[in-house]
Amino acid sequence: MDLAEPRLLQIGPRNGHEQPPASESENLQRLDEILAKRQLTPFFQPILNLASGQIFGYEGLIRGPSDSPLHSPANLFKAAEMGNRLADLERLCRLVTLENFVKQQLPGRLFLNVSPECLLQSDFRQGETLRLIHQLDLNPSRVVIELTENKPIYDYNLLREAVHHYRSMGFEIAMDDLGAGFSSLRLWSELRPEFVKIDMHFVQGINQDPVKLQFVRSIQVIAESLGTHVIAEGIETQAELNVVHDLGIAFGQGYHIARPRAIPPLSAPAEVVDSLKHNHIAVYPQNNPLHKAVTARKLLRTVPTVTDTTTAEAVYQIFTRDPELHVLPVVKDGRPLGLISRFSLLDRFAQPYQRELYGRKSCTRFMDNHPLMVEQSLSLQELSRMVAEGERRHLADGFIITEAGQFLGVGSSQDLIREITELQLQSARYANPLTMLPGNVPINEHIERLLQSGSAFVVCYCDLDNFKPFNDRYGYRKGDDMIQLVAGILRETSDPERDFVGHIGGDDFVTIFQSDDWEWRCQQALRRFDAAVQDLFDSADKTSGGFHAQSRQGEALFFPLTSLSIGAVPVIRGAYRSHHDIAAAAAEAKKQAKLGAGNTLFIERRNVS
Incomplete structure (x- = not known):
């Protein structure tokens, strides 16, 4: 989709000077003139079949007059929206794109950008575009309606009916910018398009980002199960093309293949086609388990709690009944106040008269008022650093785990060390630490x-x-x-x-x-x-x-x-x-x-x- 690709906005002849900011009324006047005089230029960007190296089709993109502030599609459509002329602008875009596609006798499919709002309009549904296609002697099977989702969709049933209607006319459906829209995954599920375009964010840098790699790989698996062809947008380097091709993606589009042109190429660059013929595999980016978001929540243990009104004798009895219990958190209104250590309390009670003097008093006398408290979202690496750099008692007593300041449970240093060690062992299998x-x-x-x-x-x-x-x-x-x-x-x-x-x-x-x-x-x-x-x-x-x-x-x-x-x-x-x-x-x-x-x-x- 053109509006989602800011780099495309600079394509076309320029006068060498930045246009001064224009007022809203001036832009509306310019828009009226553009619509009246049909001052729109269609650009076509090839979509490459990555299996054959042949051009499968072209996406039609639109530019305003080169000497106008409305040259870029972003400004052009913004002005149309402000002037309530979106329907008129889209109609003219379709008209000049179809005319130029036929005039140049371009091969393959034409991917025609259409907003869902436009798809539901009466003139579109009554076959205005189909009549134009017939007048141009263009087979509807060569036209792919590419849905560009710029606004949330509320009536999926109506849109699904509309898509079925256009399919019955011979059109195919493509969904643009998968992963970037308001509800793109649901739209895919509801409409079952013949093509889905993966948003360029997930394609650019895919050879260096294991998360993007996994996202695109997952989309390809879903697409295969639904019988949908995937188009990877925004391919800008050979390395990105290598990974996309290796994943089995059917089609590719982007600057590395060809930039949008008013008169586009009829074939891909020889070096691009040659690279697709080689029986090589891409080198995938590596994902180190140590870098995964393992947090303090994984160490969470549920233990009994006491309040600041609980007596020291009651705490002593709790420890006596449960030999495995090493700490008791003191909690008031859901928020932790401190931590009572089993060994500290038993050591104090072993001293002469301590139990008799303080047994009936509040347990807070034996509480560590400054225990180590960590949020459940804290990474284990950061938690390990805090324990290592903190006071020695934290190593023995462990730590309190909270969520937004509310008590969740406790964690032990022993569990932390065991988990960190396991992560490091896993990491060494995936990446050498040196x-x-x-x-x-x-x-x-x-x-x-x-x-x-x-x-x-x-x-x-x-x-x-x-x-x-x-x-x-x-x-x-x-x-x-x-x-x-x-x-x-x-x-x-x-x-x-x-x-x-x-x-x-x-x-x-x-x-x-x-x-x-x-x-x-x-x-x-x-x-x-x-x-x-x-x-x-x-x-x-x-x-x-x-x-x-x-x-x-x-x-x-x-x-x-x-x-x-x-x-x-x-x-x-x-x-x-x-x-x-x-x-x-x-x-x-x-x-x-x-x-x-x-x-x-x-x-x-x-x-x-």
């Missing part, structure tokens, strides 16, 4: 996707030689520096749109290449490592070509300077059944590489035909 490269789970998932697609690819297992002795000689800080050096070099020597770099753990890495020049990239990585790693050794070791350190058996030995070994396994269709088979072959190739001296690349060629 390099932030994807870990074993996404590595295996990516290989399985490649195997299922039948794509040819190369798995390179990268491992440091003599890394443990280097760690012993120079310390773990220098060891971390070397690990990060390797990670950086592997990133730099791979194509982020085609190649996948992962960190298996320790000093083991993997690069999964779809780049045709993968062997050159491996050699580049070895050369860069050889040059950069010299800065991590002292001059004496560099002069002697190695260093002394203890072997795993405790013997003092001389080790050559740390080097990088890469074992490469080219994978062709049918050679391997799963990522397990490939991992075994890659491990063997790495062993062969490590048999060589210095920085070495070994290529397993036995399964390459």
Whole structure:
């Protein structure tokens, strides 16, 4: 939809100067002149079939006079709405768009923007547009009514009847900007359109945002179940196109394919079509479980509470009856006042005369007036920081969990530590904490996707030689520096749109290449490592070509300077059944590489035909 794409507003001839602000009355006069003289120019933006690389159709977009403040569709339609001329403007937009589409003999479908309000108007329902289409000798089956939802829809039954009416005339229906409208998901469910357009917000940057990826993937699954074709709007980069195509989206539209033009192209750019023909898969953005919104609410435990009028003796009896109860919150009118620790109370009552003196008095005498209180929406990472930086008693007593200041329950530091540890273990499987490269789970998932697609690819297992002795000689800080050096070099020597770099753990890495020049990239990585790693050794070791350190058996030995070994396994269709088979072959190739001296690349060629 044109109005939802602000970048499109600048298309068309400009006079080089910004138009001065115009008054409402001036704009209404301009609008009347535009309507009277038919001063509208239709622009057409291609919609590409991502399976064939052929143009499927065009969306018709409208511009006002280039020298007018009403050149942009936003200003044009705003003026029409203020002057109660929307119906007249939409009618003229349809007329000039249809005329120019036929005049240029453009192939495929014409996606004609129509508002739901217009669809329900009597002149539209009585076949005004259909008559015009017949006059132009255009088959209605080539026209797709693209519903543009700019206002809330209140009468779904009436709109559903109208859509059925137009379908009976031969039109198809498209729904614009899915995910951005007032009620787009319900509209999809009610109307069951032949096409849905995903709002550009979810397409732009999809190659870097796992949330957008999941949204579009979910829409595609729903579309398949409903027999709806999905159109991804706003594709501006090759990386976005790669992901959209890989997800199985049927059609694409955006600047990367073609900008709107008064005279549009009849075919997509050759480089775009070629990219669709390659049997490659996209590199998906990774989602780290540690970054998910796990909050303090997950640690919530329900425990008995007391009030400020409860006696200390009553609290003592509660603790006596429940040996597992470690704290009692003091709550008044739903708001927490403090926390009574089991051990603190029992310790005080064990002292001479304390129970006799204070047993019948308020329990608040034994209450921590300043416990750690956190909102249930607080992330576990932030809660962990607060406990670590807070007073020691918070670690033992735990914390009170609230919602908008109201008491919900309590949480323990033990549960917090256990949950954080589990998150970190999960995170390490998805992304290495030192390099932030994807870990074993996404590595295996990516290989399985490649195997299922039948794509040819190369798995390179990268491992440091003599890394443990280097760690012993120079310390773990220098060891971390070397690990990060390797990670950086592997990133730099791979194509982020085609190649996948992962960190298996320790000093083991993997690069999964779809780049045709993968062997050159491996050699580049070895050369860069050889040059950069010299800065991590002292001059004496560099002069002697190695260093002394203890072997795993405790013997003092001389080790050559740390080097990088890469074992490469080219994978062709049918050679391997799963990522397990490939991992075994890659491990063997790495062993062969490590048999060589210095920085070495070994290529397993036995399964390459």
